[in-house]
Amino acid sequence: MRKVVVAAVLAAGMAVLATAAWGSAKAPQSASSASAAGSALIKCGKTRSIGLMAPFTGPAASIGINQVHWAVAYKNSYNRTHKTKIKFVNEDTQLGAANGTAEAVKGAQALASNANVLGVVGPAGSNEVKAVTGALKGAGLGFVSGSATNEGIATDGTRRGFFFRTVPTDGDQSKSVAAYIVSKLKLKRVYIIDDQEAYSTGLADSVQSLLKAKGLTVGRDGVSQQQSDFSSLINKIPRDTQLVYLPWQLPPKGKAFGQQMKGLGRAGVKLMGSDGLFDPAFSGLGANVYDSFFPVNPSSPIVAAFKKNHGGNSELFGAPSYVATQVVAGAIDRACKNGTATRAEVRAQIKKTNIAVKTSLLGLPVGFDKNGNLKQHPFGIYQSKKGQFVRVG
Amino acid sequence: MRSLAPLNWSLFFGELVSGLTLGSIYALIALGYTMVYGILKLLNFAHGDVYMIGAFVAFFVLQWLGGPLSPAVTGWLAIAIMFAVAMLACGALGVGIERFAYRPLRAAPRIAPLISALGVSIFLQNSALLLWGPQFRDYGTFDLIGVHSYSIGKNFFISNIQILTISVSIGLMIVLALVIARTRSGKAMRAVSFDREAAEMMGIDVDRVISFTFFVGSALAAAGGVMFGIVFGQIFSLMGFTAGLKGFTAAVVGGIGSIPGAMLGGFLIGLTEAFATGYLPGGSVYANLYVFALLITIFLVRPTGLLGSPVIRKV
Numbered sequence: 001m002r003k004v005v006v007a008a009v010l011a012a013g014m015a016v017l018a019t020a021a022w023g024s025a026k027a028p029q030s031a032s033s034a035s036a037a038g039s040a041l042i043k044c045g046k047t048r049s050i051g052l053m054a055p056f057t058g059p060a061a062s063i064g065i066n067q068v069h070w071a072v073a074y075k076n077s078y079n080r081t082h083k084t085k086i087k088f089v090n091e092d093t094q095l096g097a098a099n100g101t102a103e104a105v106k107g108a109q110a111l112a113s114n115a116n117v118l119g120v121v122g123p124a125g126s127n128e129v130k131a132v133t134g135a136l137k138g139a140g141l142g143f144v145s146g147s148a149t150n151e152g153i154a155t156d157g158t159r160r161g162f163f164f165r166t167v168p169t170d171g172d173q174s175k176s177v178a179a180y181i182v183s184k185l186k187l188k189r190v191y192i193i194d195d196q197e198a199y200s201t202g203l204a205d206s207v208q209s210l211l212k213a214k215g216l217t218v219g220r221d222g223v224s225q226q227q228s229d230f231s232s233l234i235n236k237i238p239r240d241t242q243l244v245y246l247p248w249q250l251p252p253k254g255k256a257f258g259q260q261m262k263g264l265g266r267a268g269v270k271l272m273g274s275d276g277l278f279d280p281a282f283s284g285l286g287a288n289v290y291d292s293f294f295p296v297n298p299s300s301p302i303v304a305a306f307k308k309n310h311g312g313n314s315e316l317f318g319a320p321s322y323v324a325t326q327v328v329a330g331a332i333d334r335a336c337k338n339g340t341a342t343r344a345e346v347r348a349q350i351k352k353t354n355i356a357v358k359t360s361l362l363g364l365p366v367g368f369d370k371n372g373n374l375k376q377h378p379f380g381i382y383q384s385k386k387g388q389f390v391r392v393g
Numbered sequence: 394m395r396s397l398a399p400l401n402w403s404l405f406f407g408e409l410v411s412g413l414t415l416g417s418i419y420a421l422i423a424l425g426y427t428m429v430y431g432i433l434k435l436l437n438f439a440h441g442d443v444y445m446i447g448a449f450v451a452f453f454v455l456q457w458l459g460g461p462l463s464p465a466v467t468g469w470l471a472i473a474i475m476f477a478v479a480m481l482a483c484g485a486l487g488v489g490i491e492r493f494a495y496r497p498l499r500a501a502p503r504i505a506p507l508i509s510a511l512g513v514s515i516f517l518q519n520s521a522l523l524l525w526g527p528q529f530r531d532y533g534t535f536d537l538i539g540v541h542s543y544s545i546g547k548n549f550f551i552s553n554i555q556i557l558t559i560s561v562s563i564g565l566m567i568v569l570a571l572v573i574a575r576t577r578s579g580k581a582m583r584a585v586s587f588d589r590e591a592a593e594m595m596g597i598d599v600d601r602v603i604s605f606t607f608f609v610g611s612a613l614a615a616a617g618g619v620m621f622g623i624v625f626g627q628i629f630s631l632m633g634f635t636a637g638l639k640g641f642t643a644a645v646v647g648g649i650g651s652i653p654g655a656m657l658g659g660f661l662i663g664l665t666e667a668f669a670t671g672y673l674p675g676g677s678v679y680a681n682l683y684v685f686a687l688l689i690t691i692f693l694v695r696p697t698g699l700l701g702s703p704v705i706r707k708v
Contacts, residue, residue: 057527231414236677
């Protein structure tokens with residue numbers, strides 16, 4: 001019996017060593033196959049494939065669908081006006097779902113192994129950007145997000161040359177938010193609640209330090225994205241608090257928080273959300289609700305056309321995804337001039353993007369710095385009026 | 394010597410009400426676990442998912458009635474109908490689960506129905522995901538009945554929805570206690586729980602009693618699901634997992650098989666969660682850590698739970 005046990009332990013040890021050896025031998029191979037994937041020549045053909053990663057379903061579906069609608073709006077407009085066509089390979093990331101970023105990673109792996117895909121629009125969340133980097137970068141794919149705003153994902157160097165975004169960063173957003181609270185609303189006591197995600201904590205930290213530097217009293221707490229009962233947390237918020245800042249990504253959660261605030265006699269406290277809460281679910285809470293949002297030009301004829309085709313809804317949260325699609329499609333066009341392109345060439349063309357202000361939905365020229373951030377990056381402040389967000393700052 | 398900071402009564406009362414509200418929901422779930430365990434010695438892991446189905450049934454009933462903004466009946470009547478339909482539907486679902494997933498395994502080793510329960514749980518969860526997707530559904534009860542906050546003095550606030558949840562939950566528990574203590578079905582349940590074979594020999598239809606137990610337990614879980622939707626505004630396909638775990642924990646903390654124990658356990662967990670959020674460091678994010686630390690402590694002191702009695706084995 002003892003011999004059997006010893007043999008089993010030895011066999012298990014051998015198996016572990018063999019696995020480790022195989023893994024270490026495989027690592028450099030993966031790296032080389034990644035660069036090979038990036039330089040593999042792809043025949044462009046008449047119809048070019050772009051990966052579209054967004055929360056089609058899941059807790060953030062209400063804003064994810066806005067992104068999809070806007071991306072599709074660009075695709076339709078492109079296909080009407082160009083001889084070549086673009087088509088999307090859709091991947092649902094289910095942002096905010098209980099299994100974290102697993103769906104996003106699965107989607108990225110599928111796009112990476114699809115030889116026709118030349119570039120990617122998305123994903124939406126900053127945590128998702130972190131999670132999918134391995135798969136997309138390994139396959140040489142450039143990806144342009146229309147909503148991931150965390151500072152570090154562009155500046156940590158991990159995805160430089162692969163990741164780009166058509167939205168300003170949390171740093172830009174936090175400056176606008178803090179300035180509005182201090183100078184326009186002239187408040188003294190603010191409470192910040194993050195949702196423990198990279199996007200949320202980064203933004204919360206930044207706003208907190210800016211407000212503290214201006215001498216405001218700032219309380220801080222956090223919740224899990226899976227939480228639905230906020231009553232215990234609301235009880236903790238000091239009664240003299242004037243504004244609660246919620247840098248969250250899930251509008252239904254923002255709505256539930258606002259409703260529970262009202263239920264507990266806190267209807268008079270102002271709420272301010274971040275871009276992730278720029279949604280009718282949040283603005284419907286009433287006039288005490290504010291939000292910070294991307295620099296979209298609401299008077300653009302593109303917005304008017306979109307509204308006409310979408311039952312009068314502008315769904316502006318998704319508008320930067322229109323620009324992200326414009327960026328990727330433009331880069332593919334330039335890279336495909338001779339009929340073939342590599343993913344590396346498409347990335348190089350994304351870097352060189354230069355969309356003039358008159359054709360830019362953002363109301364400013366679109367071009368990227370070395371980290372993939374927009375060269376120009378203002379943020380707007382909105383207030384809910386009759387259930388709709390209206391720009392006030 | 395440093396003096397203690399004065400107690401913040403507003404926070405204390407707020408957490409008390411939040412804890413009782415949450416505890417009411419956990420207690421209703423825990424009752425189903427403990428009743429089934431008392432009769433069959435089975436941990437019905439599908440119970441949390443029955444709670445989720447109850448929440449969805451009520452949601453669709455509300456849509457059928459015209460939605461929260463324009464219901465065909467008054468708001469309170471709509472809520473009463475939501476409760477009634479969800480409880481009946483889930484009661485029937487519970488009976489169906491017992492009939493097809495547990496009864497055929499009654500003579501099998503105890504691990505078999507346990508695995509079957511896990512299977513039913515996953516089946517229900519995935520069916521809900523397939524049918525209704527992973528997104529949140531908004532009950533809209535704040536539009537349906539309006540939210541009013543009542544204040545007593547400067548420090549004590551409670552909303553009409555919290556009053557509704559706590560009172561409906563306590564009402565259902567009183568009805569359950571009366572059913573078990575005073576009705577023939579309740580007496581039969583107690584007899585089967587005490588000694589199934591002896592009860593059968595005395596002419597009690599054991600299968601019927603077990604079906605009745607599943608019906609009542611599942612109906613209570615459905616009531617908990619509807620309350621969750623009403624109080625917290627939103628429901629989703631995976632909501633049964635955590636709630637089921639908490640309900641199960643409440644049943645075990647109270648002493649599994651003990652009905653007063655399940656109620657006590659539910660309220661204890663709800664209150665721990667609320668006070669941990671309000672008073673302990675990092676409590677709003679890590680409330681569950683404190684809840685389960687309490688659970689472990691209780692088991693170290695009382696391995697059978699607060700109101701559980703030790704099993705005496707004859708040698």
